[in-house]
Amino acid sequence: MTARPIITRLDSHFVSSGNEYLHPFLRNDGSSVLKSGTLYVKQTSKDGSVESKSFFNNTDLDPGETTKLIEQFFDAKRLVFVKYAEARGKEYSLNISAKRGWFRWSLK
Secondary structure (H helix, E strand, O other): OOOOEEEEEEEEEEEEOOEEEEEEEEEEOOOOOEOOEEEEEEEEEOOOOEEEEEEEEOOOEOOOOEEEOOEEEEOEEEEEEEEEEEOOOOEEEEEEEEEEOOOOEEEO
């Protein structure tokens, strides 16, 4: 029995030019509780620079449960969700990418 974090959706909220809040939906597709922790992301900006970012999840997720996280991003063009690390425990590799389109983000 193990937890299995996945990103099911990525919404955004426009703030100003190049500035937006991103809302990844984190779901536990496993058979045990996913403990609170941090979702680590690599961001590629429009100028080509790469930066590490993170989303903090303060909620334990039961199997099948989903939560919405939030973080502010500037000039993001592409994201790679690298891993989810429980606060006091396991790390889960994700390797899920998202790309900015004209009007929204798409997961790949």
